[in-house]
Amino acid sequence: MTPKKQRVVITGMGWVTPLGTDIDNVWNKLLSAQGAIGPVTRFDASTCATNFAAEVKNFTLTDHLGDRAHVHSAAGLGTQFALAATKTAWTMAGLDTTPPNLKRTGIYLGAGEGVLDYPPYMAANIAGWDSQARKLDSVAWIAKAYEGMNPIAEIEQEPQLTLTHIAAELGTMGPTLNCMTACAASTQAIGEAFEIIRRGDADIMVAGGCHSMIHPLGMTGFMRLTAMSTRRDDPQTASRPFDLSRDGFVMGEGAGIIILESLESAKARKANILAEVAGFGSTADAYRITDIHPDGKGGAGAISAALAQAGIDPNATDDTGRPLVHYISAHGTGTQENDKTESNGIRSVFGKLATQVPFSSIKSMMGHLIQAAGAVELMTCIQAIQTGILPPTANLNNLDPACGLDHIPNKPRDENHRGGVDVCLSNSFGFGGQNDTLCLRKYKD
Amino acid sequence: MCSRVVITGLGPVCSIGIGIEPFWQALLDGRSALSPIEAFDASGYRSKLAGEVREVKIRDFVPKSYRKATKVMARDTELAVIAAKLAAQDAGLITRGSEDADEGFAPDLTRIGCQIGAGLIAADTEELSRAVVSAQDDAGKFSMEKWGTESNALGTGESGMNNLPPLWLLKYLPNMLACHVTIIHGLEGPSNTIMGAEASAILSIGESARVIERGSADLCFTGGAESRLNPLGLLRWDYSGRLADTGEATDGSTITKPYDPDSKGGIIGEAGGMLIIENEHHAKARDATIYAEITGFGAAQTPPPVFPGILDQPDPDPIDRGLEAAIESALIDANLSQADIDLIMPMGIGVPNLDAMELGALRSVFADRLDQIPRITLADRVGNTMAGHGGLMAAAGAMCLASQRLPANSSQSQPDTINHVLICSGSLGGQSGALVLSKPQ
Numbered sequence: 001m002t003p004k005k006q007r008v009v010i011t012g013m014g015w016v017t018p019l020g021t022d023i024d025n026v027w028n029k030l031l032s033a034q035g036a037i038g039p040v041t042r043f044d045a046s047t048c049a050t051n052f053a054a055e056v057k058n059f060t061l062t063d064h065l066g067d068r069a070h071v072h073s074a075a076g077l078g079t080q081f082a083l084a085a086t087k088t089a090w091t092m093a094g095l096d097t098t099p100p101n102l103k104r105t106g107i108y109l110g111a112g113e114g115v116l117d118y119p120p121y122m123a124a125n126i127a128g129w130d131s132q133a134r135k136l137d138s139v140a141w142i143a144k145a146y147e148g149m150n151p152i153a154e155i156e157q158e159p160q161l162t163l164t165h166i167a168a169e170l171g172t173m174g175p176t177l178n179c180m181t182a183c184a185a186s187t188q189a190i191g192e193a194f195e196i197i198r199r200g201d202a203d204i205m206v207a208g209g210c211h212s213m214i215h216p217l218g219m220t221g222f223m224r225l226t227a228m229s230t231r232r233d234d235p236q237t238a239s240r241p242f243d244l245s246r247d248g249f250v251m252g253e254g255a256g257i258i259i260l261e262s263l264e265s266a267k268a269r270k271a272n273i274l275a276e277v278a279g280f281g282s283t284a285d286a287y288r289i290t291d292i293h294p295d296g297k298g299g300a301g302a303i304s305a306a307l308a309q310a311g312i313d314p315n316a317t318d319d320t321g322r323p324l325v326h327y328i329s330a331h332g333t334g335t336q337e338n339d340k341t342e343s344n345g346i347r348s349v350f351g352k353l354a355t356q357v358p359f360s361s362i363k364s365m366m367g368h369l370i371q372a373a374g375a376v377e378l379m380t381c382i383q384a385i386q387t388g389i390l391p392p393t394a395n396l397n398n399l400d401p402a403c404g405l406d407h408i409p410n411k412p413r414d415e416n417h418r419g420g421v422d423v424c425l426s427n428s429f430g431f432g433g434q435n436d437t438l439c440l441r442k443y444k445d
Numbered sequence: 446m447c448s449r450v451v452i453t454g455l456g457p458v459c460s461i462g463i464g465i466e467p468f469w470q471a472l473l474d475g476r477s478a479l480s481p482i483e484a485f486d487a488s489g490y491r492s493k494l495a496g497e498v499r500e501v502k503i504r505d506f507v508p509k510s511y512r513k514a515t516k517v518m519a520r521d522t523e524l525a526v527i528a529a530k531l532a533a534q535d536a537g538l539i540t541r542g543s544e545d546a547d548e549g550f551a552p553d554l555t556r557i558g559c560q561i562g563a564g565l566i567a568a569d570t571e572e573l574s575r576a577v578v579s580a581q582d583d584a585g586k587f588s589m590e591k592w593g594t595e596s597n598a599l600g601t602g603e604s605g606m607n608n609l610p611p612l613w614l615l616k617y618l619p620n621m622l623a624c625h626v627t628i629i630h631g632l633e634g635p636s637n638t639i640m641g642a643e644a645s646a647i648l649s650i651g652e653s654a655r656v657i658e659r660g661s662a663d664l665c666f667t668g669g670a671e672s673r674l675n676p677l678g679l680l681r682w683d684y685s686g687r688l689a690d691t692g693e694a695t696d697g698s699t700i701t702k703p704y705d706p707d708s709k710g711g712i713i714g715e716a717g718g719m720l721i722i723e724n725e726h727h728a729k730a731r732d733a734t735i736y737a738e739i740t741g742f743g744a745a746q747t748p749p750p751v752f753p754g755i756l757d758q759p760d761p762d763p764i765d766r767g768l769e770a771a772i773e774s775a776l777i778d779a780n781l782s783q784a785d786i787d788l789i790m791p792m793g794i795g796v797p798n799l800d801a802m803e804l805g806a807l808r809s810v811f812a813d814r815l816d817q818i819p820r821i822t823l824a825d826r827v828g829n830t831m832a833g834h835g836g837l838m839a840a841a842g843a844m845c846l847a848s849q850r851l852p853a854n855s856s857q858s859q860p861d862t863i864n865h866v867l868i869c870s871g872s873l874g875g876q877s878g879a880l881v882l883s884k885p886q
Contacts, residue, residue, distance in 0.1 A: 182620050216592065289621065
């Protein structure tokens with residue numbers, strides 16, 4: 001069979017973020033450089049080197065799903081975030097009123113693992129330790145575990161079950177896949193879902209990601225890696241991508257879900273088209289599990305591949321001398337290493353135009369949503385295309401010359417005077433050298 | 446599929462064999478290996494038997510310069526790394542991961558992808574327990590206050606979390622299977638980690654084939670690996686309702702019986718099942734041995750109910766509709782009808798109600814012909830090896846096509862020619878996948 005190369009568009013989106021769940025409300029906060037970082041309230045983090053995070057506050061699934069929320073009462077936090085974001089996206093796409101062919105509708109997420117069921121799990125870990133022999137007694141461990149650990153709470157931690165909940169809610173039966181490529185996961189999920197529609201294996205894909213690692217061992221893992229900011233005296237400004245004083249990322253949580261659809265399907269439903277997905281690039285650094293390749297070549301490779309698929313020359317300009325890429329949403333975590341190498345990657349792709357391509361990080365405001373980050377950041381690109389305004393990098397007061405690009409410090413940028421925003425890139429990079437980039441374009445018939 | 450994708454390397458690692466030759470021989474001999482768990486003392490568990498991979502040391506499968514990094518590998522990663530090495534060797538590839546090979550084909554590394562199905566990796570219980578007991582309150586409960594490094598209760602540096610190694614987290618990220626494999630072999634193309642419980646590897650192999658089809662890579666390392674032979678992993682799978690109470694039994698083949706209503710349940714296994722797949726032109730240009738062609742792929746979702754966390758379940762459908770849809774898509778993709786399939790490799794995990802749903806899907810596709818087609822299951826030989834399973838099934842299916850032989854204990858006698866093999870799996874969450882492998886042209 002000759003595969004149909006479908007154009008793929010975005011017809012709906014929804015998010016649950018530390019700044020809120022309403023699309024416009026969160027967007028306005030981002031444009032006014034508002035942060036969402038504060039003390040950890042989920043557990044007692046008072047003695048932790050990093051005792052702050054960007055938490056999703058005042059969230060209840062009932063606010064989003066009404067009576068249907070009870071169906072998912074066993075679902076973990078990340079799954080609940082994803083269900084709420086899916087509801088917004090599905091409704092925005094008009095799929096509640098014009099139901100699609102459910103066999104041709106799939107799900108591709110970068111859904112993270114669930115939160116551990118701490119009290120019984122820790123009780124088993126303590127009971128299982130044989131202090132005489134100084135080793136694990138697995139018979140004592142399982143005895144305590146069977147006593148206190150709950151089957152549903154354990155099963156719900158399997159990350160792919162988020163997709164099962166969404167499928168239960170929507171009734172979808174198409175291709176359903178979950179990828180866990182660390183911090184790149186939801187960008188990758190959207191890219192792979194785009195390819196599934198492009199090649200004709202589905203008409204509609206619910207795509208994105210969700211995650212919460214604001215729990216004791218989630219935070220512990222990153223503290224041991226010394227990857228997180230320890231600015232305990234000033235948490236509100238602790239996330240400082242591209243700033244000389246940056247000292248690590250700040251943990252966030254949430255979900256971002258978009259509806260991807262073949263142009264044919266969107267037109268047939270007369271759906272409102274928010275943007276077109278023009279390209280996807282994915283590479284591996286093949287370097288180290290802990291470090292990014294210092295010249296940023298993996299990231300550069302992903303960007304180049306996404307641009308090549310979109311047919312965009314990074315070294316070309318339009319008649320006014322403006323680069324063809326109008327905005328890049330950075331991975332921009334605020335670690336010393338990431339921001340420098342990511343900037344190097346941009347320089348190697350865009351050459352002398354690099355400083356003319358606006359390149360900001362919203363992680364400065366809502367922290368790092370881990371597996372949900374890429375999807376939420378892509379949604380800010382959709383907003384940029386829709387409004388012609390670019391979100392800033394907050395807390396950027398002393399630009400690190402090793403980054404040294406146009407990071408849109410502290411104030412949003414209105415690009416409407418020069419024709420708005422047509423083409424955006426969104427980067428996500430994960431531990432182990434996973435690099436993914438999506439290219440979005442303003443939809444034109 | 447349009448541009449042809451072929452299988453040129455097989456790297457099965459499971460309880461009946463490490464590497465394709467012993468694995469295939471064990472299948473021809475009809476051996477199974479489901480015995481009491483040795484990885485840890487599992488005598489307190491309901492299910493005490495497993496298809497366990499023994500007598501392999503990860504050190505022997507990585508370059509000398511990489512031995513240090515094996516300390517941060519979970520068992521799942523070890524199995525993936527070993528299986529990938531064996532698959533690359535079988536395919537005659539030379540990479541920086543094959544320092545012992547003196548001849549072979551050195552591919553363009555920027556054109557090699559890596560897609561590995563993985564499972565949720567449990568933290569090492571002993572390592573975590575050792576750290577956690579250092580942070581108990583007076584009542585003997587875990588204390589976050591004492592766990593933090595800024596705690597006054599313990600001197601800094603002695604505190605709970607500092608008892609975990611700095612790279613602790615990196616051992617448990619599911620993408621570490623693919624990351625270690627890409628780093629060891631230097632693979633710079635697209636990389637992905639797909640998690641769909643038992644369907645993980647089938648979904649990964651299918652997506653991997655699509656990566657080659659769309660021209661994003663010439664060759665991929667693909668498959669899956671998983672081990673739940675640790676305290677938390679085994680408990681979680683026990684809690685899924687898919688494991689037998691093995692009582693005093695010491696041979697799992699007496700417990701788990703695919704499609705038998707009297708089967709006592711499933712037996713867990715651990716495995717790495719990796720393949721080398723590549724664009725047919727690429728394979729032919731380098732004169733590679735082609736075992737089989739991947740001609741069809743389908744993925745679908747079973748409508749709930751399949752697991753207990755969703756509350757308003759209607760009566761279970763006696764047919765796994767997602768599996769049925771995945772098989773139908775794979776057949777359409779391969780441009781074949783059910784009448785063309787000569788061999789079926791489903792899961793048959795030995796849980797009667799799940800096996801019945803699986804059989805329902807197969808009967809819905811194959812109708813009366815189902816009873817005439819040979820059917821091979823591996824779960825009764827090596828256990829349900831979860832994310833590794835699809836890689837093992839694909840290796841077995843590829844060998845059936847390449848050798849025109851069937852393993853012992855197949856449900857039917859051997860057909861005259863084996864042209865097309867169906868491999869399929871549902872999963873805990875209802876994610877389903879199917880592949881059609883065909884005799885190479």
